[in-house]
Amino acid sequence: MPKKIGGKIVYTPEEAENLGMRMLTPEEIARAQASLDQFQKDRAAAGPATEGTSPGFGGRFSDDLDGTEWEGWTLDPKTGQWRDQNGNPVDEGKA
Template identity: 55%
Template structure:
């Protein structure tokens, strides 16, 4: 059964294969070409103006947008996450115990 996290669905390898979600060699080659075109555009793009987020905007700039994590921020000094209301979000490890910093 797929798991939903961060607004995205995650399937096991077996589920992906059964549903036909595993890309063919042709699809992988096309994706590689698209990625190379993107990388060429990124390498030749001028620097972003001060005070703006560099990149192409939209989904390439904010992975939290449109998910249950939208509005969350992370303090780079303390490495703590805060929700959209500024409340501290406790870090949880894979076993739901607090992670060690």
């Protein structure tokens, strides 16, 4: 059964195949991994960002999952205690 994670629907490989979705070939995965590895190497070799600029792509290329790790968390107004998406108290030292 598909899961909704961070506002995205995630399927298992079997579910995707049953829906007729195209799966990546091992060659495509290897090519993408090599490209990502090169990007990470170039990024690590780059100097620091200039003062007053924000590194990253931003705009429409920003991380659309940014902040979703806190999705569903609530602050109890009576106690000031944060609770996770399941209603469990959160130890702020570990959050």
